[in-house]
Amino acid sequence: MEEIKRHLKILKELGFDEIFLEGEFMNQEDILKEKLNQLKQIETEIKQCTKCDLYKNRIQPVLGEGNPNAVLMFVGEAPGADEDKQGRPFVGRAGKLLTKLIEQAGHKREEFYIANVNKCRPPGNRTPTLEEQEACFPFLERQIEIINPKVLCLLGAAAARAFLGRNVAITKERGQKIIWKDRILILTYHPAYVLRNPNAEPTLFEDIKMAIETAYEN
Numbered sequence: 560m561e562e563i564k565r566h567l568k569i570l571k572e573l574g575f576d577e578i579f580l581e582g583e584f585m586n587q588e589d590i591l592k593e594k595l596n597q598l599k600q601i602e603t604e605i606k607q608c609t610k611c612d613l614y615k616n617r618i619q620p621v622l623g624e625g626n627p628n629a630v631l632m633f634v635g636e637a638p639g640a641d642e643d644k645q646g647r648p649f650v651g652r653a654g655k656l657l658t659k660l661i662e663q664a665g666h667k668r669e670e671f672y673i674a675n676v677n678k679c680r681p682p683g684n685r686t687p688t689l690e691e692q693e694a695c696f697p698f699l700e701r702q703i704e705i706i707n708p709k710v711l712c713l714l715g716a717a718a719a720r721a722f723l724g725r726n727v728a729i730t731k732e733r734g735q736k737i738i739w740k741d742r743i744l745i746l747t748y749h750p751a752y753v754l755r756n757p758n759a760e761p762t763l764f765e766d767i768k769m770a771i772e773t774a775y776e777n
């Protein structure tokens with residue numbers, strides 16, 4: 560995949576804006592439109608989804624938002640009360656901290672894509688069970704395939720568990736780069752944990768900065 564991306568970058572630098580694919584031209588605009596259509600399709604499906612019990616208490620599911628061509632995706636655990644109300648990811652206090660740290664690293668939230676493993680809010684913001692994560696993970700996997708980020712920054716132990724299929728001691732494993740299906744996972748704290756433990760903010764910032772630098776490096 561990296562090799563294909565490198566070739567596409569070289570072609571772009573040489574002035575090619577269109578690629579001939581199986582008999583049809585696809586330019587950047589068509590690719591973006593196709594990605595947005597596919598994301599919309601997932602949104603339609605999660606609105607009707609009853610694959611786990613979390614649908615029973617939700618106001619609305621939260622797909623995710625951001626740049627469909629992002630090189631970096633942030634993935635959290637599940638929507639909270641604010642997200643459930645607004646239908647957007649990371650818009651409460653934890654989301655504001657995430658946005659602040661992205662900006663502190665010299666970037667904008669809109670450059671990246673932000674989502675959660677579970678699309679519906681667990682009652683009382685409890686951690687989703689393994690079964691609830693497994694039920695919802697295929698939606699996230701499809702989002703990842705569509706957006707095709709180089710790096711996934713996993714916010715908190717629950718998100719890391721969904722990817723790695725095992726319990727994760729986030730304090731020990733954060734800040735490492737782990738290869739997962741041709742992509743790089745970077746594990747870090749959930750911003751909600753940092754709100755409760757402000758001493759961890761510099762560490763969360765370092766991990767976010769590393770995730771951004773890794774995503775943009777050639």
Ligand code: SF4
Pocket residue numbers: 605608609610611612613614620677678679691694695
């Ligand atoms: S959390 Fe995911 S799997 Fe469960 S009901 Fe919501 S969309 Fe479906």
